[in-house]
Structures are given as C-alpha cells and as structure tokens.
Amino acid sequence: MLLFKPLKYAFDHFHISxxxxxxxxxxxxxxxxxxxxxxLIDMVIDSSRNKKVLDATQITELCENILLMQEPCEFDVNTTFGDVDGNALAFIGLERPFNRCLYLHTSVARILALENGWVEASYDFPDFWSDVDLNDKMDFFSSQSSGG
Incomplete structure (x- = not known):
C-alpha cells in the first residue's frame, strides 16, 4: 500500500493497521x-537509517511557512495519530489492498498489541479474510462493460 511516510512507518512496525x-x-x-x-509530521522517518528526517527546527520552519501561504493548505501539520484513528482509507482508483494480507497484518498487530497491553483481551474485529465481496466485483464489472 502506498501510504504517507509516517503512516507507513507505523504500519510497518504494527503500531497501526x-x-x-x-x-x-x-x-x-x-x-x-x-x-x-x-x-504525523514528527514520524517522518528515513527507513534506511531509522532516523527522523526533520528535526525540531525544520518542523517549526515548515509550520511557519504553511501559515504564510496564500493558498490554504489541506494538511494540518498538527494532525496526530489519534486524529486519524478510525478514519477510512481513501482510494484514487479501483485498486484495493488484498483483504487476506491486510487481515493477516491486523491479526499480527492485534497479537502484538495484546502482548504489549495496548488493547484489552476482549478487543477483536470482524473477519475480512475474503478478497472482494460480490458487490465490489459487480461494480467493477459494470464500470468496465459500460466503458468507464
């Protein structure tokens, strides 16, 4: 999945799923x-060095520059992981992640969260192992056959 760097880092380290x-x-x-x-901006990590890309001074400068912009910026640099918790992924096209892969990742993240005491033992989520439901397949087929 193509994710914003801080989300990718947190996803790769099972902090989120x-x-x-x-x-x-x-x-x-x-x-x-x-x-x-x-x-999120504090978690822009260079994965090859496992080091933050922006230091505190650079982040402050970035925030100040965004405030000076003539056009409104749609990204709030103060957005936290808590702010995006529960938000839906937005897709540009018809491509979607494989449910099995995402389900496996979420299952592993849950196990690690249980071991670390991050979630209660009662926490669970619905099974979404199967790749695509029938409605998604029909929507895709309809869009292809209608020339869209």
Missing part, C-alpha cells in the same frame, strides 16, 4: 496508545 467495517471501508486502527498524541 486497517480493519474493514460493515460498509466495506478500511479504517485505521491505532493499536499503540503511546503514539496517539504524536503528530
């Missing part, structure tokens, strides 16, 4: 409460 709700949307699940109040 995505569950599928009853509407078929994939929603971000924050497993690690220790990063709930961490701004």
């Amino acid at each position: 995505f569950t599928r709700d009853n509407t078929g949307a994939f929603r971000l699940k924050l497993f690690d409460p220790n990063i709930r109040n961490t701004r």
Whole structure:
C-alpha cells in the first residue's frame, strides 16, 4: 500500500493497521496508545537509517511557512495519530489492498498489541479474510462493460 511516510512507518512496525467495517471501508486502527498524541509530521522517518528526517527546527520552519501561504493548505501539520484513528482509507482508483494480507497484518498487530497491553483481551474485529465481496466485483464489472 502506498501510504504517507509516517503512516507507513507505523504500519510497518504494527503500531497501526486497517480493519474493514460493515460498509466495506478500511479504517485505521491505532493499536499503540503511546503514539496517539504524536503528530504525523514528527514520524517522518528515513527507513534506511531509522532516523527522523526533520528535526525540531525544520518542523517549526515548515509550520511557519504553511501559515504564510496564500493558498490554504489541506494538511494540518498538527494532525496526530489519534486524529486519524478510525478514519477510512481513501482510494484514487479501483485498486484495493488484498483483504487476506491486510487481515493477516491486523491479526499480527492485534497479537502484538495484546502482548504489549495496548488493547484489552476482549478487543477483536470482524473477519475480512475474503478478497472482494460480490458487490465490489459487480461494480467493477459494470464500470468496465459500460466503458468507464
């Protein structure tokens, strides 16, 4: 999945995952409460060095520059992981992550969260192992056959 770097880092380290709700949307699940109040911008990590890309001075300068912009910025640099907890993934095209892969990732994240005491033992999520439901297949087929 192509994710914003801070989300990718948290996803790769099982701090977050995505569950599928009853509407078929994939929603971000924050497993690690220790990063709930961490701004996304503070987690821009260079994965090859496992080091933050922006230091405190650079982040302050970035925030100041955004405030000076003539056009409104749609990204709030103060957005935290807690702010995006429960938000649905937005997709540009028809491509979707494989449910099995996401389900496996979420299951592993849940196990690690239980071991770390981040979630209660009673926490669970609906099974979304199967790849695509019939409605998604029919929507795709209809859009292809109508030339769209």
